[in-house]
Amino acid sequence: MGDLAERRSALRVPVRGVAVFYTEDGATHGTIENLSSSGALLTVRGIPADEQDLDLELKLGDETGWVSAHTVRIERHSPTRLRIAVSFDRLEDRVRAAIDTAIEHAVRAAQRRPVLVVDDSRARRVELANRLAAKGMTPLVPRTPLEAIDLLTRASVHVGVAILAATSELHGVLAESFPWVSTAPLSDDIDATVEGAIDAWSTTDGARLATAIA
Numbered sequence: 001m002g003d004l005a006e007r008r009s010a011l012r013v014p015v016r017g018v019a020v021f022y023t024e025d026g027a028t029h030g031t032i033e034n035l036s037s038s039g040a041l042l043t044v045r046g047i048p049a050d051e052q053d054l055d056l057e058l059k060l061g062d063e064t065g066w067v068s069a070h071t072v073r074i075e076r077h078s079p080t081r082l083r084i085a086v087s088f089d090r091l092e093d094r095v096r097a098a099i100d101t102a103i104e105h106a107v108r109a110a111q112r113r114p115v116l117v118v119d120d121s122r123a124r125r126v127e128l129a130n131r132l133a134a135k136g137m138t139p140l141v142p143r144t145p146l147e148a149i150d151l152l153t154r155a156s157v158h159v160g161v162a163i164l165a166a167t168s169e170l171h172g173v174l175a176e177s178f179p180w181v182s183t184a185p186l187s188d189d190i191d192a193t194v195e196g197a198i199d200a201w202s203t204t205d206g207a208r209l210a211t212a213i214a
Contacts, residue, residue: 011036011209011212011213012034012035012041013034013035013036013103013106013110013209014033014034014158014180014204014205014206015032015034015035015060015102015103015105015106016031016032016180017031017035017058017059017060017102017155018031018032018058018059019040019042019044019056019057019058019059020056020057021044021054021055021056022054022056022057023054023055028044028045029044029045030042030044030045030084031044032058032060033083034205035060035099035102036103037096037099037100038087038088039069039072039085039086039087039088040058040069040086040088041083041084041085042083042084042085042086043077043081043083043084044081044082044083044084045080045081045082052071053068053069053070054068054069054086055067055068056068056069056086058095058098060095060098060099060102060155061102061156062155063094063095063097063098065091065095065098066092066095067088067091067092067095068088068089068090068091069086069087069088070086070087070089071084071085071086072086072087073085102155105155105156105157106158106206106209107213109156109157109158109160109206110206110207110209110210110213111210111213112137112138113136113137113138113160113201113207113210114139114157114158114159114160114161115132115137115138115139115140115159115160115161115162115163115197115201116140116148116151116152116159116161116162116163116181117132117140117141117142117163118142118145118148118162118163118164118168118170118186119163119186120165124188124190125141126141127190128141128163128193129141131190131191131194132194135194135198137198140157140159148162148170149173152174152177152178158206159178159181160181160182160201160204160205160206160207161181161183161184161197161200161201161204162174162181162183162184163183163185163186163193163196163197164183164185164186165186166185166186168186171183180205182201182203182204183200184196184197184199184200
């Protein structure tokens, strides 16, 4: 049991949050892509490549706190963005607790396999939820787009897949604000929709985490 706990805490798990770098050049905002108890992978815009020692402000869910860290690896992610791997040197106690909680939430989500079902048809929503549950997934069935967005923003839920109609307004929202969420097409063919959701889940960070902790 102890070995499993140590292995989980060492994993880099898919956790989304905000990181603010404070350097001699000022503050730079970034995004947390994954996290472990000892470091993180961050996507940032324009941080100086020669900056080694960093003061970071991390926001995980409702918790915000300070971390001292140093860069381990810097790579170009896009023409305007860099990926920075950092190793933590000093953590505030509440940040350490928030990191531990975020890791636990990610591990639980990988085991539950949450799938967001967005459908105007109540009967089809119920049928999809039943079929997904029978396949070992955890269906999340919001009644409105606002409820769907609320679920997407909850740090403890870790939605990995959303089943959407081709005309759903949420496609734009996902692309802009939740690009890590995979989509599966919604149709009257319930079996095909469920299989599409399972296939989409298999490509997610949560699926890779589930394999790592199995």
